[in-house]
Amino acid sequence: MTFTIRAGLMACAASALVATSASGETITIATVNNGDMIRMQGLTDDFTKSHPDIELEWVTLEENVLRQRVTQDVATKGGQFDVMTIGTYEVPIWSKQGWLVPLKDMPEGYDAADLLPAIAGGLTTDGELYAAPFYGESSMVMYRKDLMEKAGLTMPDAPTWDEIKAAAAAMTDKDGEIYGICLRGKAGWGENMAFLTAMANSYGAKWFDMDWNAQFDSPEWKATLTDYLDLMNNYGPPGASSNGFNENLALFQQGKCGMWIDATVAASFVTNPTDSTVADQVGFALAPDKGLGKRGNWLWAWNLAIPAGTEKADAAKAFVAWATSKAYTELVAANEGWANVPPGTRTSLYENQEYLDAAPFAKMTLESIQAADPQHPTVDEVPYVGVQFVAIPEFQGIGTSVGQQFSAALAGQMTADEALAAAQTLTTREMKRSGYPK
Template sequence: MRSTRYALVAGAAATALLATSCSGAGAGGSSGGGKSINVLMVGNPQMEDVAKLTKNTFTKDTGIKVNFTVLPENELRDKVTQDIATQAGQYDVATIGAYEVPIWEKNGWLHELGSYADKDTGFDKADLLKPMVQSLSGSDGKLYALPFYGESSFLMYRKDVFAAKGLKMPEHPTWRQVAKLAAKVDGAEPGMKGICLRGLPGWGELGAPLTSVVNTFGGTWFTKDWKAQVNSGGFKKATHFYVDLVRKHGEAGAAQSGFTECLNAMSQGKVGMWYDATSAAGSLEDPSTSKAAGKIGYAYAPVERTKSSGWLWSWAWAMPKTTKKADLAAKFMLWASSKKYEKLVGQKLGWSRVPAGKRASTYEIPEYKKAAGSFGDITLRSIEQADPSDPGVQPRPTVGIQFVAVPEFQDLGTKVTQEISAAIARKTSVDNALNDGQKLAEDVAEKHR
């Protein structure tokens, strides 16, 4: 659920440096005077684009200065949770997603944003894709975050390498087929590994793709009546499969590879396949940053026992209740999620880089349709097919495809993925990792029975 464009080679370290350079006066309290707001956001390509474009467009037109703080995903989640949960009030806008919105809305931490969108006639709230609206709405049905871009997940592969090896990728592959293809692609070019799969700890890093694999293998974190399933059934089978695949045919340093590292590996020709977020395609098809542009094919998220397995996510703009600059913050968020902004990105940076996946109209723009010809339709269909209420083969206690929508999951998912990442690095066995994870999951389950 994350990515990086300008820091493709340098990776997360460069993104962390970007936090310093983009934050202007720093993360000063939002109670300060003047027409300025403080925005905390994840270091993804789309966010780095908005930081690049804001000064000469939004600020120039409105006079509102935007002080950006940009962080890698794991650091962002810690920072934004700390700021909003403790009511520190450092930021007027923060990027969060479908996991946080319903939980934080119930806690009274977020401003309702639907009314701002309704008053802005140029925003066209009705154009937002239904899955995005539903995932970012509270228990009262109101919108509490504005989607900046939306995503599901799919499989990316090098068409030219497959053709040279006489291989064919099914439109709807199974994970078993993917494993066989990874073995055949491994070493197809000097230094090329078969597949990239996230191994970096974090519920939104390794946890996201792994949980989608767990779902389609018939597993779940918890049964409907809150019985933990981490070391049994489909969860165990899927984790053994995932760890075995990345150990045998995955990228170098897999235990420390997140979205950023896999994006870099795929764009630089170091891997032949990659299963991850649909939002990655815009970066991979940008010839200014990707050596693989024009050489990549796209297939639906691999399955085993389910018809589909793609996740559903949106990085979205949210406004903490603590802000004293609600109107200024709303102006920025509405602009950054608007049709006007999408057109600006297309014209200034290239149409493949448009923050898509949130509006139906995006997929009708001729320039975007041309630039996204290889991945646009499959992205939209993957988003539409994602079902957070029924992502596996059994009933669940909460909604969520790649997460469990309870406050404790942020800590649980991170700790369990730390154990599984250690298994990828061969520092422990998969069974030991899952047994330790089961104990943690049982503690969470006990609170909800």
């Protein structure tokens, strides 16, 4: 979907952050079709009021499609986009390739030092920030307190996978179209493999050993995938192999999920009474563990970056500064309430009592973000960094291919053993082609 937003009449604090830096330009922004980004598009009259000579053209895409389009454009310096919404995975790889414009000389008042170190660290190369975080996230358990109470159970703040399975069984009522647990099943390195890689970390599994040999033939990966399939086949919704973040969000908001383990950023959407039928019944817990010292939570940020192929870097930087500023947070709070501001990017937000009072999930979100360790993502030592991804260029393709095998297993098209064997074969083949194994 592509559309243009022109200058409007709304005036708020964010408009004072930056002055017009370019004239008569249209910048094209590629972004993902999630709630926070859609909300931002609805508030951009505030930007165009202070930048009347900059028009904004939006290309809003489903997550997997967005990744394909921006990767192709940035690698060829095609110049199709002036601002890209990219993740924590891409930033360090692309910055080292010279594909991104460093975010130097941000406007006065931007306060880059206020960015959460856990988030900013993944966006920094050689001391330079190469992308500005729009929101940051980990993952956690969102659950129906009323269904837990009806089942005679209490959700611990730090549950185990066994406790999650017991709760899923107790809350499932398929005749009433209530499913004990909803998890990502849609294939993609950033869809089902984000969840499954984080889950695997807590099971003691890993993508590669220290010599870059694939590890899908390990008992830890078999336990991970087997338990995932058992959860989804017994207590999950029908058609789960097609469900990603947005599909599961809709199911939870409609009251059809007892639990949903997914991005912390979803918390404001499941507790918003305008959109969620169960808003007043949602509780939160840390992502589960297996008692091995790692929880199944990830670390991610959706960020705004400027590709090196743009000829409109100044105008693009003005927009990035506006959209990721403290003033933008205040703009959202004024229009949507403090509970709906973009989370997980700034220290000051978690020191703001108005936000803490309005957002019952704030403490759990921050704790989850700070607990994720991309430098040591697994129980055992590994040669890579990244929690729910492996920070190498090849991972995007390999991760999606593996995700297709696991999604097929969820759809009943192959067994867990067959999916793991296929994952082992294709990962080994692609890594050898890339010269990784020693």
